[in-house]
Amino acid sequence: MAAHNFKHALFCAVITLIIAYPIMGLDLGGGTLVPADTSVVISVVIGAIVVFLFQLFRDNILGTLGSLPRVNPLAGREPMPQAKRLKLETWVLTGFIVLALFWPFVASRGAVDLATLVLIYVMLALGLNVVVGLAGLLDLGYVAFYAVGAYTFAMLSQYYGVSFWVALPLGAILAALFGLVLGFPVLRLRGDYLAIVTLGFGEIIRILLNNMTNLTGGPNGIGGIPEPTLFGMEFGWRVKEEGNTSFHETFGIAYASEHKIIFLYLIALVLAVITALVIRRLMRMPVGRAWEALREDEIAARSLGLSRTAVKLSAFTIGAFFAGFAGTVFASKQGFISPESFVFLESAIILAIVVLGGMGSQIGVILAAIAVTVLPELAREFSEYRMLIFGAAMVLMMVWRPQGLLPMRRTHIELKAQE
Incomplete structure (x- = not known):
């Protein structure tokens, strides 16, 4: 399961880099291709890393998010009576x-x-x-x-x-x-x-x-x-x-x-x-x-x-x-x-x-x-x-x-x- 998650996460990160490639290298300046700024390249790389980590630990992250409503003290309350809710x-x-x-x-x-x-x-x-x-x-x-x-x-x-x-x-x-x-x-x-x-x-x-x-x-x-x-x-x-x-x-x-x-x-x-x-x-x-x-x-x-x-x-x-x-x-x-x-x-x-x-x-x-x-x-x-x-x-x-x-x-x- 861990190996499958790693391959899937790596695949998603690579796809992110491929999709973002035009952002890094298609900046036209004076009729010629000019590489994008260093900050843009760093942002794209950071985005690919975030995608990789999210997909790698997706089950844990989604499980944590799914348990967040339980922190709410009103999450387990009984449904409000219909007449009271309408009022x-x-x-x-x-x-x-x-x-x-x-x-x-x-x-x-x-x-x-x-x-x-x-x-x-x-x-x-x-x-x-x-x-x-x-x-x-x-x-x-x-x-x-x-x-x-x-x-x-x-x-x-x-x-x-x-x-x-x-x-x-x-x-x-x-x-x-x-x-x-x-x-x-x-x-x-x-x-x-x-x-x-x-x-x-x-x-x-x-x-x-x-x-x-x-x-x-x-x-x-x-x-x-x-x-x-x-x-x-x-x-x-x-x-x-x-x-x-x-x-x-x-x-x-x-x-x-x-x-x-x-x-x-x-x-x-x-x-x-x-x-x-x-x-x-x-x-x-x-x-x-x-x-x-x-x-x-x-x-x-x-x-x-x-x-x-x-x-x-x-x-x-x-x-x-x-x-x-x-x-x-x-x-x-x-x-x-x-x-x-x-x-x-x-x-x-x-x-x-x-x-x-x-x-x-x-x-x-x-x-x-x-x-x-x-x-x-x-x-x-x-x-x-x-x-x-x-x-x-x-x-x-x-x-x-x-x-x-x-x-x-x-x-x-x-x-x-x-x-």
């Missing part, structure tokens, strides 16, 4: 909402803008949680529905002058239709095959947006996307649309650019709360039970009379609907969108949020969305190593706590003994 979750979500309502009035403009982005990712993660966490359908092209919602608002506002409030439901409905269309080809697919098809769908949407230059602007994107108004009141210094009024003049207050940031944040907060409440309600309805049944065992679910077609299509459609919501808010927030805003990395980040938070768990997904979005902003000096740290965190989570930060608790039904 605690309700109070926690209520606390989040109350804190979020006061946040824009005590935080800086940059913090409020970042919080709006967090809420957009919360909507996206909650929508993907329906598809991946509840229905068990691995979707790697979820960003496509996000793009549909954003481009729906952008094109409607550019060509027809449609406002944010009219485009919001239209973008969500159109994204849901795309989810319904995607659902039909993948009815018989699962696992890796399903992931490949959804990945291809996401790339098809991005390439179409990139190539349809006459309609979408292609790589140049669409700019000048309007901001939402409040009963015809605009938050800019000057009124852009005829017939509207300005917010600061209507209320007789001084103009402040923070007003539109706060208003857009509150819109994102309301939509995120609606998303959470609707999905929470659906989870307790028969459709939610059908999603979970399909996730656990598709054959058993079909034997119970559940329609695989209806269950899968409902999951894709509802998940895409809330992605359309998020896309519309994102387009209004940025004022400019392009196909580069909807690359595969976005789908990977949203999926990672669902996995880190705990598939099926709403509170866990919300916490993970906050962590994934805020932590990189707090550690800007490590921005070059963002994806490396992100990948390492994912690996550690899968080893130490594969069920996620706050895993979903199953609903238990107790039957009283009959006399």
Whole structure:
């Protein structure tokens, strides 16, 4: 066994050196190959040594990591009663909402803008949680529905002058239709095959947006996307649309650019709360039970009379609907969108949020969305190593706590003994 571990560890170290070879010797300077700096070579060698030692003592390391939860004094506690847990979750979500309502009035403009982005990712993660966490359908092209919602608002506002409030439901409905269309080809697919098809769908949407230059602007994107108004009141210094009024003049207050940031944040907060409440309600309805049944065992679910077609299509459609919501808010927030805003990395980040938070768990997904979005902003000096740290965190989570930060608790039904 020791000899096998040594050969495997040596093989992994050699592969690491081979993969890292271009980093050490492909630095072009003046048209000629220039060896990399000594520090780069040392870093690569140290990395290969770390890989070798990890693979050599992998069983011991993983065994130690597996025993870490036992150090936690709460690890062996009895599960919380279901009624108490549901009440605690309700109070926690209520606390989040109350804190979020006061946040824009005590935080800086940059913090409020970042919080709006967090809420957009919360909507996206909650929508993907329906598809991946509840229905068990691995979707790697979820960003496509996000793009549909954003481009729906952008094109409607550019060509027809449609406002944010009219485009919001239209973008969500159109994204849901795309989810319904995607659902039909993948009815018989699962696992890796399903992931490949959804990945291809996401790339098809991005390439179409990139190539349809006459309609979408292609790589140049669409700019000048309007901001939402409040009963015809605009938050800019000057009124852009005829017939509207300005917010600061209507209320007789001084103009402040923070007003539109706060208003857009509150819109994102309301939509995120609606998303959470609707999905929470659906989870307790028969459709939610059908999603979970399909996730656990598709054959058993079909034997119970559940329609695989209806269950899968409902999951894709509802998940895409809330992605359309998020896309519309994102387009209004940025004022400019392009196909580069909807690359595969976005789908990977949203999926990672669902996995880190705990598939099926709403509170866990919300916490993970906050962590994934805020932590990189707090550690800007490590921005070059963002994806490396992100990948390492994912690996550690899968080893130490594969069920996620706050895993979903199953609903238990107790039957009283009959006399």
